[in-house]
């Protein structure tokens with residue numbers, strides 16, 4: 397249990413802006429062939445991640461599918477399929493692809509599985525706030541302003557909330573902001589790190605138990621009681637052991653915790669839970685209780701990964717660096733580099749990079765930007781996208797991811813440039829990247845084409 401300081405009533409001044417109406421598309425990725433045939437995910441989010449990993453959005457049991465096999469992103473131009481360095485590859489019309497736009501008739505093949513996508517013909521229009529922050533969350537993209545609109549509505553309604561998202565996307569900040577904007581803001585905000593709650597600890601730390609009539613300061617005070625009148629944040633709720641899930645469910649249903657002398661004590665607490673996992677999948681697999689899931693996910697909000705809202709990067713970088721002790725000058729070139737990076741650790745990683753930059757810039761050292769150009773040497777003769785497991789086995793996550801991505805980029809750009817006969821205009825269209833990003837990525841990957849002369853001019 398982590399007893400972080402209670403949130404005060406102060407809500408950061410929020411930047412006002414013009415509300416806009418944006419279309420929300422519903423779309424589906426469905427398994428149309430293979431062992432998981434019939435399984436599908438329908439969403440209004442912009443990203444569907446497919447693989448055997450339980451954190452994905454469409455989780456496949458096909459053993460020939462990699463843990464993180466591919467993702468499909470809804471962009472204004474259409475649905476973009478991206479292979480994530482899978483072991484057995486992704487195929488479209490029999491051709492191996494690393495990245496391609498897909499439409500309704502297409503069959504994507506991965507291992508023994510076939511997938512199809514379907515975009516609803518009509519989109520629903522929603523009004524999105526013009527305000528570019530909510531509590532301490534900052535974001536100017538439509539995606540984040542939609543999240544702020546939803547969080548603000550949910551905050552007022554006092555319902556339990558499940559916040560989903562990859563690591564570092566701001567789940568805890570979202571929970572704190574909801575508390576700050578709710579009628580409970582004068583009450584406590586208590587955090588439980590569910591990674592640390594074992595069966596033995598749960599009883600005492602979560603539920604405690606006062607003797608009836610006893611003053612709460614004296615009794616064995618569990619975190620539920622400490623949060624009475626306020627909000628309890630269950631961080632990474634998917635990590636709770638099944639036996640503890642049962643006890644938690646009883647407390648949520650009865651709104652009482654058992655006391656030491658048998659007299660139950662009423663607890664009035666709003667629960668906000670977070671997870672980086674796909675809890676619906678955990679329910680299907682029997683790892684998470686369905687009844688508890690429905691109690692927690694009365695409202696659900698998904699925080700989008702930073703790589704799907706790159707237009708937030710300049711706003712976030714400015715906001716995060718303003719809050720730092722040492723000042724950091726962010727040039728347009730640095731911000732452009734940031735926008736081309738995938739940020740596996742999301743906003744937390746961006747904040748860490750900026751903190752490192754602020755410290756190093758004072759000494760004139762620019763090596764804090766080296767991570768952007770990280771291009772490890774490939775094993776001689778190895779096919780980059782086919783032996784990923786061998787290359788990354790035993791590596792720490794971030795290093796492995798950087799390595800796979802670097803290989804992916806080199807293979808991808810080398811292939812595309814050959815396909816378009818080194819015509820940069822055609823490459824721009826084919827990749828969906830801006831000319832500037834294209835030059836930068838070619839250069840970063842050591843692909844020395846004649847056209848790069850222009851790129852050097854561009855970077856001056």
Ligand SMILES: Nc1ncnc2c1ncn2[C@@H]1O[C@H](COP(=O)(O)OP(=O)(O)OP(=O)(O)O)[C@@H](O)[C@H]1O
Pocket residue numbers: 532533534535561562563564565566567568569570670672712743744745747
């Ligand atoms: N939208 C945002 N605006 C400003 N800062 C953000 C935002 N999102 C995340 N951060 C920064 O990233 C850090 C991590 O955020 P937070 O702890 O809320 O993420 P999380 O999703 O709960 O991560 P984890 O799942 O790893 O616990 C925050 O301390 C904050 O500095």
